Amino acid sequence: MEQRITVDSILDKKFSTVAKGFNQQEVDEYLDQICDEFDRRDAEMNTLRQEIAQLKAAQANGSNTVPQQTRPEAATDDSFREILEMAKRVKDQTIADAQTKASQILANAENEARQQLSDLTKQKEDLTAQVNSLKALAKSYYEQAQNALNGLSKLL
Structure with a gap:
């Protein structure tokens, strides 16, 4: 099973070198992992947006039910921005x-x-x-x- 990509794993990633630079396949695989993580986080963000919309609708209707495990959308955006910056640096x-x-x-x-x-x-x-x-x-x-x-x- 593939390891989850974190900011630390991006920063700590070491690529082996071959005769003419970095191992292209290894770099490609790592970038694919980053893309997969972005897709996963994008899906998570969409889910959170739906939950926010439900909460707003529930609040407008006067309901007090709150779905569990919600987190602010800004934190997710910051995480994406941070990962994008790390990927750019790599x-x-x-x-x-x-x-x-x-x-x-x-x-x-x-x-x-x-x-x-x-x-x-x-x-x-x-x-x-x-x-x-x-x-x-x-x-x-x-x-x-x-x-x-x-x-x-x-x-x-």
């Missing part, structure tokens, strides 16, 4: 946390890309130096072979 905090996490992920990706580019540039420079060294060595071998052939042709 939403705002979730968005802020997600934006912070996205900024961190982006900064990390940019730093990693810069580092990889730097590493690749160094590798390119090293390989270019090796290629130039091999070209010089090949040229040297070619010249030695050419000189050897010239020496042999003079002997013949």
